[in-house]
Amino acid sequence: MLDLPSPGATAPVRRVAHPYRGTAVALGSRHGKGDQLGPPFAQVLGARVLTPPDLDTDRFGAFTGEVPRTTTPREAARGKARLAMQVTGSPRGLATEASYGPLAGVGVPGHEELVLFLDEDLGIEVVEVRRRLGLPGGSLRVREHGADVDRYLTSVGWPAQAVVVRAGPGAPVAKGVTDADGLRDAIAAATRDSADGHAVLEPDLRAHRCPGRRVVLAELGGVLARRLATCCAACGAPGWGRVGVETGLPCRACGTATSSVRADRYGCARCAHAAVVPRAFDVADPRWCPVCNP
Ligand SMILES: [Zn+2]
Numbered sequence: 547m548l549d550l551p552s553p554g555a556t557a558p559v560r561r562v563a564h565p566y567r568g569t570a571v572a573l574g575s576r577h578g579k580g581d582q583l584g585p586p587f588a589q590v591l592g593a594r595v596l597t598p599p600d601l602d603t604d605r606f607g608a609f610t611g612e613v614p615r616t617t618t619p620r621e622a623a624r625g626k627a628r629l630a631m632q633v634t635g636s637p638r639g640l641a642t643e644a645s646y647g648p649l650a651g652v653g654v655p656g657h658e659e660l661v662l663f664l665d666e667d668l669g670i671e672v673v674e675v676r677r678r679l680g681l682p683g684g685s686l687r688v689r690e691h692g693a694d695v696d697r698y699l700t701s702v703g704w705p706a707q708a709v710v711v712r713a714g715p716g717a718p719v720a721k722g723v724t725d726a727d728g729l730r731d732a733i734a735a736a737t738r739d740s741a742d743g744h745a746v747l748e749p750d751l752r753a754h755r756c757p758g759r760r761v762v763l764a765e766l767g768g769v770l771a772r773r774l775a776t777c778c779a780a781c782g783a784p785g786w787g788r789v790g791v792e793t794g795l796p797c798r799a800c801g802t803a804t805s806s807v808r809a810d811r812y813g814c815a816r817c818a819h820a821a822v823v824p825r826a827f828d829v830a831d832p833r834w835c836p837v838c839n840p
């Protein structure tokens with residue numbers, strides 16, 4: 547609910563419902579992400595997240611490598627949201643896309659999850675991203691099911707975190723392996739099929755098989771719902787929020803503009819209304835200064 551300024555001292559405060567209250571939002575997902583994204587959308591916006599059954603979202607790329615992703619994460623998420631909107635006829639859609647590997651700008655391995663919301667009626671697209679350092683686990687090459695497999699399973703948190711088993715890059719996989727017999731069979735089959743007699747084990751990164759990813763999805767769902775609950779002061783469109791940063795925080799010693807962040811830029815998803823909000827620090831440590839510490 548939004549509080550509007552009271553029109554007069556004696557008039558009661560008018561409360562208007564959020565534009566998404568009672569609406570449906572189509573989720574382009576095959577892997578149960580409605581369990582993480584649905585509750586914040588219901589609690590914060592009063593909107594219902596609908597997941598159409600059997601959506602072929604793997605055509606936008608799959609972790610297990612059968613379908614390489616050829617687009618950016620944002621384009622992939624947009625494609626999945628649009629697909630769910632077409633199938634359900636809802637003008638509003640939602641989808642997420644995860645990337646695992648070296649994080650851009652940091653170079654350290656990690657998980658980056660992007661969530662994208664589309665409203666065709668309003669012509670808005672809102673994106674939020676969260677990053678987490680570290681991966682759910684590496685990969686393990688084995689000839690058979692031995693002690694190293696058991697150590698690996700413990701390290702990834704199996705069976706809550708499922709594994710995939712393959713004979714080699716691009717080779718057919720057993721996905722979502724969470725039981726001992728299935729694992730033994732999958733390793734035996736992969737070593738038989740592989741050119742070098744090895745099976746490769748990796749964490750299954752699909753949301754319904756990856757508890758760490760579900761934690762990030764739930765957080766991100768809350769962040770996106772709260773952002774959509776924030777409406778633009780100029781046009782009233784949902785989705786007012788941080789859209790970027792401004793660098794150039796001056797050096798404390800010499801005043802030179804550094805690459806440190808000076809302020810956050812906020813903007814509307816629909817109109818040109820924007821604001822720059824300075825951060826708490828008004829000077830940068832000289833060690834970040836190109837003059838004092840070249
Ligand atoms: Zn606006």
Ligand SMILES: [Zn+2]
Nearest residue numbers: 797800835838
């Ligand atoms: Zn300086």
